[in-house]
Amino acid sequence: MKEEGMRKRVFFATICAFIFLFSVSLDAATYYEGKTIRIVVGLSAGGGYDLWARTIARHLGKFIPGNPTVIVENMPGAGSIVAANYIYKAAKPDGLTIGHISGNIFFNQLFGQKGIEFDARHFEYIGAPYQDEQVIFIKRGRGVSTLDEWFKAKKPLRFGGQAPGSTFSDNAPRVLREALGLPIKTISGYKGTAEVKLAMEQGEVDGNSLSWTSGKAVWAKELKTGDIIPILQIVPKPIPEIAHVPKAINYAKTPRAKKLIELVVHDPAKYARPFMLPPKTPREQVHILREAFHKLLSDREFIAEATKARLEIKPATGEELKQAIEDLFALSPAEVESLKELLLK
Template sequence: MAPRNLVLKFVLCMILLLPIQPALGQGQESFFEGKTIRIIVGAAPGGGFDTYARLISRRMGKHIPGNPTIIVDNMPGAGMMIAANHLYKVTKPDGLTIGHFTGSQTINQLVGQPGTEFDMRKFEYLGAPIADHFSCAFTRASGVTSADRWLASKKPVKMGGIGPGNLTDNTIRTLRWATRFPIQLVSGYKGTAPIRLAMEAGELDGSCWGWDSIKATWTKALESGEGIVVIQAAAKRHADLPKVPLAIDFGKDEEGRQLIDAVIHGGNIVERSYLLPPATPKDRVEILRRAFARTMEDPEFVADTNKAKLGLGPISGEELERRINGFFKLPQKLRARLKEILFG
């Protein structure tokens, strides 16, 4: 019995000497408690990016151990490249800063666009509230009330953009090259909210951006008939827009249709990414990923999005990461064409 007792005592001592491993989140509660998490939005206030971020900021904190406060800061400029560069180069990777800018910044990196100072493959992806469904909308005053009217226009229609690499610009530039729609891109706006104002003032005829953003922020124009969605720049028709044609059906050749699929359809999926700086501790990444996913299912958040007329179709951080990496598998020939079309 004595040897057995010695063994039991030895095992007990070893157990007592083992470090205590807290469950995921418990060890980080003291870190997040009393802290403020900042969401940096790469667009101006009032647009879809800003609206989603503010709704998320209201509800996500309670799903994070320590219940931190979450605020939103807008950092528009250069087609959201300023926000992307800031998150990559300046932000401390401690889990207290979340970026929200277009995943289509990947195209900037892919073709070597000057000013690109980040590697989209190194960010930590939390998720996205929805895959975007880009559509092109115009004012009735522009005269572009249908795809046929657009094709028949005697002069290029003025369409507002945000900057190189932004999906709004990428969509418009791709359509200008891949279809026969006459287009003049006027870029440099700080987001879709300023673009809408310019459309209403008659400075622009239209633009292309996410349908959920269009219906949430341009509601009165749509309901009055002063705003009209003419084509859908997406892989399939939205249930809200059953009679509006798809842009890919207007591709002038097979290469054009391939580019529409790669740039626009692929960009729709990663457009509304939420992400963390590279080298953020993995345990904090997992905590925030889980909190983001729980926020997407939170009844109060769902009610908020319904009230704001915003859609929901959450995408996981892992799926965003896979999609971003997929861009880098595009053939070199297609990359060269992208550089010519989007930045030439």
């Protein structure tokens, strides 16, 4: 009798578990059906962040139960701090608003800068499609065409960015000036890559630090004609397509110089392009969107469009992003103060 009773309890428990899982599956399908997901991009239209968001938006919905519509909204300002504040404070944690910002603004939080209304450690991270490989691009005809010429230049090259401490466009030139002694002047205040590109064409600035995948998309024609020159790559391993271009770390003459390049450019590459949700988004929605994002990045149609747009897929998971950000906030007070003085001046 006892054995028979045990069998009945096991059978009943199995049925209950099946019903629960089936109901969760149905809830997931019905939750997103007929709804619209917004991807809020913290930088202006026409740049690399915008291109990633729009390419992803065209394919993401088919991997989400209920097949919701996915749209993109640009919310530029302060290097994407405006958008990050919005995602953190104003967006509903309902799985219908995804943020895509420059992860470099997490330095601004680390430094205790005014205007930061978010805590990077509390976002729910979906993942990143690409781990940045930073390259310095300069405009032809500005007196410099090789790294040796740049080191010897009497006039500094002007680099456009968004806001001090907020993007690689702002941070990388400052690090190169400090670590390598390259003559550089930084000019912030542009809303995004598209505006910096226009400034380069109009002669306001001479160069820009961009990821290789963004640079070859934004400057596709100019790279072919030689009007834009990739003069330096700030990566731990050479980018195969431009293996001949010098690596910044090889020109760092002191341990401190090498450490600066690693802390500010190499390490943040993983979380530079995060897609994330507001804090307290229900676990079910976080799981659904992480799964959809993962499936998307291996989808043939998506890969074909990304390849056509010259976007390279080199993903990081939501869990990997969260850990990398935890590591950033584990820096010592002395390291934080040193970086703050460098990046915000």
